[in-house]
Amino acid sequence: MRLNYFLVPLFLTACIPTKPYDLIGESDRPDPQDTEIGIDSAVVDTSVDGETPPEELVVDADSIVITAANDPAEPGSPLVLSVDANKILHVAHIFEWDSSTITDIQVTQPEPYALDFDYGSSGETSIWLTLQYSMDISTLEEGTYSVTAEGDRGEFVLE
Numbered sequence: 141m142r143l144n145y146f147l148v149p150l151f152l153t154a155c156i157p158t159k160p161y162d163l164i165g166e167s168d169r170p171d172p173q174d175t176e177i178g179i180d181s182a183v184v185d186t187s188v189d190g191e192t193p194p195e196e197l198v199v200d201a202d203s204i205v206i207t208a209a210n211d212p213a214e215p216g217s218p219l220v221l222s223v224d225a226n227k228i229l230h231v232a233h234i235f236e237w238d239s240s241t242i243t244d245i246q247v248t249q250p251e252p253y254a255l256d257f258d259y260g261s262s263g264e265t266s267i268w269l270t271l272q273y274s275m276d277i278s279t280l281e282e283g284t285y286s287v288t289a290e291g292d293r294g295e296f297v298l299e
Contacts, residue, residue: 197255199245199275207270208240219294221287227278229296231257233289236265245273252281257289 220232239262246258259271280298287294 197247197249197275197277197279199247199257199273201243203273203275204242204245205272206240206242207272209268209270219287219289219292221294221296223277223296223298227276227280227298228274229277230274231272231287231289233257233271233292235269235271235290235292236267237269238263238266240267240269242269242271247275253283254286254288257287259290 215234218234222230224230237259242259244260246260248256248258250256277298282298284295284297287296
């Protein structure tokens with residue numbers, strides 16, 4: 141009789157595992173390696189939202205230089221773009237605006253090879269501004285980019 145009392149607990153202990161990854165056979169048990177090193181096996185969304193500027197494309201407010209002029213003559217080339225050896229994009233933009241201050245420039249990338257610069261909202265246009273600023277574009281892929289800034293268009297090549 142004592143043998144029965146000994147065999148029943150031994151049988152239960154041998155058949156019921158104490159840890160989920162000690163199960164026998166195929167199952168949805170967790171991988172012990174993922175648990176031990178803290179890997180999150182959830183699916184991560186890496187898609188790019190065209191409305192949100194990529195983190196690396198930021199115009200530093202300290203780099204914005206504005207020169208106001210009352211010359212009503214519209215320039216022949218309102219948007220001039222150049223890229224230096226350090227992959228810094230330099231922008232010189234001449235346009236009509238209602239204020240002599242711009243404190244923030246929003247950059248969006250609506251398509252893989254397109255950049256859109258937004259200077260904010262403007263009321264009645266009454267003054268010509270020359271706006272110059274620079275930004276690091278070293279994280280972008282090589283290619284020809286189109287740029288739109290307040291309705292003016294330009295292109296630059298990143299090599």
